[in-house]
Amino acid sequence: MFKLEVHRSPTTGDWWIRGRSGNHRIVGTSQEGYRKEAHARRIAKRITQGKYRTKVYPSTADPKQWRWGLVASNGKMVFGSHENLTQRRWAETMSDRIQKESVFE
Numbered sequence: 191m192f193k194l195e196v197h198r199s200p201t202t203g204d205w206w207i208r209g210r211s212g213n214h215r216i217v218g219t220s221q222e223g224y225r226k227e228a229h230a231r232r233i234a235k236r237i238t239q240g241k242y243r244t245k246v247y248p249s250t251a252d253p254k255q256w257r258w259g260l261v262a263s264n265g266k267m268v269f270g271s272h273e274n275l276t277q278r279r280w281a282e283t284m285s286d287r288i289q290k291e292s293v294f295e
Contacts, residue, residue: 192217192287194234194294199223205230207237207269209288216272218288221259233268234294242268244285249274258285 192209199206204223207230211217224230236242242260245267249255252274258281259270269288275281 192292194237194292196227196230196234198227207234208272209237209269209292217284218269219272220269221267231294237269237289238292238294240289242289244282244289246278246281246285256281258282258288260285260289 191212194207194209196205196207198204202223204225205227206223207220208216209218220230220233224233237260242262245259245261247257247259249257255274255276256278257271257274259267262268271281271284275284
């Protein structure tokens with residue numbers, strides 16, 4: 191299970207979403223900060239409802255590693271992997287699991 195959290199950046203004041211695994215490790219983050227807390231909360235809720243298309247792609251830092259993201263209907267990536275993964279199938283699994291197994295309160 192994954193827990194989605196909305197938190198405020200102390201430096202910019204923007205609201206961000208992060209996903210934590212059961213061992214509290216950060217596995218994903220929003221791809222941008224939001225000015226309004228309500229907007230970040232709405233995105234987090236939609237993640238738990240499986241509303242986004244998944245995307246798996248090679249890392250720009252190391253093309254032998256993989257990243258995953260959740261893409262909105264307008265083509266914008268709203269949430270994605272926090273780190274590179276060594277196998278494509280792990281990225282595919284993570285992108286599916288984050289939408290199916292996340293909770294947000």
